[in-house]
Amino acid sequence: MTARSREHLDITDLTVTHTTGGGDVRAVDGVSLTVAPGEALVLLGESGSGKSTLARTVLGLPGRGARVRGRVRLSGTDLLTLGERDLSDVRGRRIGYVPQDPDAGLDPLRKVGAQLTEVLLRHRVSETRRAARRIAPALLEEAGITEAARVAASYPHQLSGGQRQRTVIALALACAPGLLIADEPTTALDALVRARILNLFAGLLTERGIALLLVTHDIGVARRLGDRVAVMHAGRIIETGPVEKLLSSPHHPYAAALVAAQPGGPR
Structure with missing residues (x-):
């Protein structure tokens, strides 16, 4: 996977509002953050804090009926416009996305x-189907898959x-994107596979200089990969x-309680 252009993510005063039977709910409330090339920003918080909604909004997928305000700029391009x-061109080519559930990102058929x-x-990236077929196993190998030819010829359930x-x-x-968004990428994996996935991301940061926005609730993952951490609660960045x-x-009481409650908390 050859490095392409390096991307810089700049989010300014982002608000995402959903209308429910009980009224309007701000899933993301006035969030501002940046991720530079070669940097890993960890978005840390409990389930329901707004982390995944923020990540999907960067991709232009905030959810049906969502109202979005603010700016999301990728190297100067305002994605919200x-x-x-x-x-669709930006997704995949400039931004790569790793969903929490791999089955959601794969076609079972x-x-x-x-x-x-x-x-x-x-x-x-490839001009012909034949050329693309030759590249596919190499991409799997670079993602750490052994027996890449067999995996390429397999269905996801296999x-x-x-x-x-x-x-x-x-x-x-x-497509060698400059920004990678990974939403809880190690959930439900055993310790050995989890470590290998984290090592893969660490290599991408140092070797390709990607910008990484990593969504997680796991303190250990944050320590292993993050340069900076943003703690999210009730749609806001609190620290x-x-x-x-x-x-x-x-410093923030919620952040302190969140960190203290998990293995690998304060040292």
């Missing part, structure tokens, strides 16, 4: 190699959980700082 066709081939053709997670990472990185400093001595 783009139409669906332009956003198509073989893995065919899905990678389609991504390469869709974003014009793969282990770790193989499926690595496959969605290969899909996310197929931001360097990972080791914030996780060792958080």
Whole structure:
């Protein structure tokens, strides 16, 4: 996977509002943050804090009926002003996305190699289907998959959980995007596979200089990969700082309680 342009994410006063039977709910409430090339920003918080909504809004997928205000700029391009066709080009080519559930990112009726081939053709990384088919196994290998040819010829249900997670990472990185958004990428993986996935992300940061927005509730993952951490609660960013400093001595009471409640909390 060859490095492409380096992307800088700049979110300013982002608010995402959903209308429910009980009234309007601000899933994201006035959030501002940045992620620079080669930097990992960890978005840390409990389930329901707004982390995933923020991540999907960057991708132009805030949810049906959502009202979005603010700015989301990717190296100067305001993503909130783009139409669906332009956003579709940005997703995959400039932004890669690793969903929390790998099955949500895979078509169960198509073989893995065919899905990678389609991504390469869709974003014009390969000019011909034959060329894309040759590249697909190499992408799987670079995502840490052994027996890449066999995996490429398999359907998702024929793969282990770790193989499926690595496959969605290969899909996310197929077009060498400059920004990677990973939403709880190690959930439900065993310790060995989890460590390998985190090592893969660490390599991407140092070798390719990607910008990484990592959504997690896991303090250990934050310590392993993060440069900075932003703690999110009730749609707001309540504290931001360097990972080791914030996780060792958080100032906000909620951040302190969140960190203290988890293994790997304050040292």
